[in-house]
Amino acid sequence: MDLAALTVGRFLAEAVEEVPDDPLLIWQDTHISYREFDEHSNRAANVWHDLGVRRGDHVAFMVDNKPEFLYAWFGLAKLGATLVAINTGFKEQETRYILEHSQAKYALVDDVYADVVAPSIDTLPGLNAVYCMQAGGMFPHFGELVARADTAAPAADVHPDDVVSFIYTSGTTGNPKAVMQSQKNFVLTGQAYPHWMRMAKGDRIYACLPLFHINSQAYSMMGAIGARGAIVLAPKFSASTFWDDIRRHKVAVFNFIGAMTLILSKKEPADDDLDNDVKVAYGVPALPGELREALERRYGMKVISGFGMSETTFGLLEPFDERRRAGAMGFPRHHPDPSVPRTEAAVVDEDGNHLGDNQIGELVLRGPAHMLGYFNDPDKTAEVLRDGWLYTGDMVRRDTDGQYYFVDRKKDIVRRRGENVSSLEVENVINEHPAVLECAVIGVPSELTDEELMVFIVPRDGAELDFADIGDWAADRLARFKVPRYYRQIDALPKTSTQKIAKHQLRASVDDPSKGYDRDLAASAR
Template structure:
């Protein structure tokens, strides 16, 4: 059990314990120093950094970035797994009024290059292993950018902590404002090209405060972050929540199934965020890996299956398992109440802010004409929240299309019961949800369809044993082709990151079409025998 001794505060009392601030990341950080600035804020690879030390690291990084010419409004990409300096970079850029552009380190040069070019980055900070990829991506796109690597210098590329000779002697006063964009996070869309979701510093701050309400965070909590910082969950909830509560963030480079419980025990974590695949994996792992006597008391997940909830509560002794729902565009829109009834299988009710005076998340279930539907009927979820994205970067048409009268159109079909609890039904958009990633079906259609032996291809999501979805690609071959599933597997592996590669390939004579001659993916999804007729590529891997 937890070793916490101070009495628990309400979420509002937790926020009110600290002085007010102006809504910027720098002021947010400064306000959380509290009476003990030498208490641990960030722990990475068992090395603790205090709040005072972290603030000093941010100031030094501001000097370093200024020496490299970074100014207000500039975009700087980060392509790496979780590390302490990733967090430092985020806060330093925000202090300047510059913008972080996270990039999945598993991306290839083509995927990364599109983001770097679209965002118009002036520099890239990456893991040493990602340096060849980002250099090729920049070269392919004709980008003139500077490079840094997290850690020590690599060849001619300086290390992140190296301050150039022309850096100012001290960090300049904070230039960012609460309304300044601090983040462009790319998420897949139905067009197949990732869209850059923009969020302000104020959005990040309020999302962190809302996570204090969602999980009743305390200053003495220790939040374990196993999800990547290039996702909204790890960045806005784990990091943002830890800062808002003045708590400790325990940052793991990545999720390890076998190492999860030893890490929880060693780090004395009290809270962790998961996705369905992680929860299912842990629920089905050998019980010898479990470490009794841990201090974990709270888990936030999206979604949470009945299996996950039962195993965490019954077998692992984690008493608070909270499900929620959000998107990159609308972080933390709804969740099961921490202090109310938790209906397993529900996304929950409209999310709240600790301060009841703050008008927060509002939810509607509407038909195609935007008319509200009564409880029990299925319709599209519409959300209005003060932390909605500021828009899609350099895409005003998509931004306008995402809203109706100030309400964000999620594209997700849900139903609401008489008590205001919401239940996910299906996705309207052509998005496949796999391992916490939103994957564009249209992008996969293009990649597979580009093979010279493929006449037509359509990617859909099918139910996964681990929760969420696996990818199935239905393929029509050109006449005379002898293309095999193994051939397609190799083709995809050269163009897509591993999470986007299909698990199943189904060879069909024709694909179903709509009256306007588009592929009717909903008919593919309704075929009960399609997966059984498909080739499971994981079995090919096992057979060698």
């Protein structure tokens, strides 16, 4: 394969030539063909070009999931410019940081976010102008410019290593970092994703995760093009409409993250649960064996997990065959073309020394589709990218067959009574309690040494939480040092925009853990 020829514009053009009239994008009940999508993105490219956007420039979007987001982004890609997609949950200060840090030349916003962006305009001399997706808003209407633009793409010199997207990571300390993903990486991902998911030509992918997330950009959008299929775009994840959308649009694959599958699994069973065309649901984290098997039986699909991150779209993938094991993230995932370098994985200690089987250490990866680095942050880049290896920050172990198992994020390992405790392992056990919808475990200061475990629990609808019973449930299934001491009920866990639990917010909310249920204190009072 000629890696020097891999650009997003060429990737789309090849698909347009092959299946011009097939749907590429489905939005509600509107089908947009490959040819129509290409023309829309060409119009957007001409608008950006007329505004002075050139190769290497950065343009910020603060836009909800909608077709116009994709048209405008692909227009940038055809110029070799970079999308800076801002989390739509950000407030004024967070948004200003992204606009300033990214050195955005222009911004495109939904009118609902205009008030968030507006205060930054006068403080950022490098920001030439802001445009709005809706007519009659605070800023000029981008759609008016697009409607007048030519449907033929402007000439541009685009390279495979041009940055196609800044993916801002969710920082738990300090400001978020901008992961620089190249055009080549996204094309390689689009070519490989249908192979990983065993998609057939023309299969449809359901995308309900936000378009500012790498999952929707690289797996869903690029994967749809690679399969010569369609992306079924939803405004956001909704448990009440999820399966209706899946059925109506005959979806074959969907991606999940965070608590999505747990929420879906706890919906009341329905007679039409098996009435769907889904072949594969892919996501992280790896589900407990019983939960995965229950989902597969209930919905008639295969649930596959793996490992990927903003810094790499390759990583690990579970096998589809009998080697699949509960809790495993699988083996290194490769591109289907053997001429593309293979993905390597290893487990290392604090000094970067490779560890053996069943030893716990940090997962490191080496392969064809890693980030170029963090924008304007050479120190962090050098910390994460070392000698061609990507240091993931995730603690794992590898079994004797070469499969990898997630233990915890390095920062989410709790040191308790001289033992390292995986918060994920404890959460999986407590989530199985019939009164629990979902939970999150964190470490809190101990009056002795190390930390104590504290769990925040969201009850199922209509359930009353009996913390003593839940503690006993955990004690029956976990070693004593893994059973949480402190318990607290919460209406909803704080989540990032990609449905990951925002544990740093939980930690910040705890001033005195003993204000909730204290299992040790309750035991001493018996």
